[in-house]
Amino acid sequence: MILNVSNLPRVHTEHVLELLLRRHTKASTIIISNLSLAEFSKYREDTPVANALIDRLLHRRSVIEVGRRVD
Amino acid sequence: MMTNDELHRALRQQRLSGTTDLPNTFRWDTIHWTCDTSIDRALVYELAIWLIQRRDCVIFGNRGCGKSYLAQGIGVTANEAGFSVCYREASRLLRDIASATASGKDAQVITELLTVPLLIVDDLKREQSSACTYRACS
Numbered sequence: 546m547i548l549n550v551s552n553l554p555r556v557h558t559e560h561v562l563e564l565l566l567r568r569h570t571k572a573s574t575i576i577i578s579n580l581s582l583a584e585f586s587k588y589r590e591d592t593p594v595a596n597a598l599i600d601r602l603l604h605r606r607s608v609i610e611v612g613r614r615v616d
Numbered sequence: 617m618m619t620n621d622e623l624h625r626a627l628r629q630q631r632l633s634g635t636t637d638l639p640n641t642f643r644w645d646t647i648h649w650t651c652d653t654s655i656d657r658a659l660v661y662e663l664a665i666w667l668i669q670r671r672d673c674v675i676f677g678n679r680g681c682g683k684s685y686l687a688q689g690i691g692v693t694a695n696e697a698g699f700s701v702c703y704r705e706a707s708r709l710l711r712d713i714a715s716a717t718a719s720g721k722d723a724q725v726i727t728e729l730l731t732v733p734l735l736i737v738d739d740l741k742r743e744q745s746s747a748c749t750y751r752a753c754s
Contacts, residue, residue: 560713564729565672565737567730568735570670572731572732572735575674579739601672602674608675
């Protein structure tokens with residue numbers, strides 16, 4: 546899903562996603578991305594963990610869009 | 617737009633309800649926001665509120681809009697106020713966890729990342745640069 550660094554086993558990506566998921570409501574996390582909200586939402590399709598994480602991230606509408614973008 | 621007075625009132629309420637451990641010297645109005653005038657200063661305050669409520673936040677925007685600067689401003693301010701802050705690019709975070717796993721220190725590293733009051737993950741995207749040359753177990 547989100548983090549697909551070449552040469553690294555996929556399991557580490559899942560670790561990062563689980564880390565972010567487990568922090569939810571326990572500590573603050575700021576995530577920065579060049580993607581649009583629609584593009585970001587597509588991550589849901591990747592894995593169950595990604596789906597759960599994005600649901601929680603977007604649930605409280607804690608989304609800030611900086612500057613102007615052309616979609 | 618939230619005024620400084622309203623923000624400080626919110627902070628006081630947070631303190632009284634015991635849901636935060638903000639130090640008394642904490643002042644959000646010390647944030648200096650002059651780099652990019654297209655970013656509403658109120659957004660910084662909104663982020664501050666999220667921070668003390670242990671919430672998450674996603675910042676979107678094109679390159680050069682000031683996303684990282686915005687988050688770093690919050691991070692620096694939070695750190696000056698006594699919070700531990702961890703700022704990592706997403707690819708670096710991934711490599712750190714991979715490296716910790718390879719060396720058997722993953723439990724320690726993950727515990728630190730789980731408990732730090734503010735974690736900022738920069739440049740999250742679907743495909744990281746192929747220029748990344750890290751080797752997990754070579």
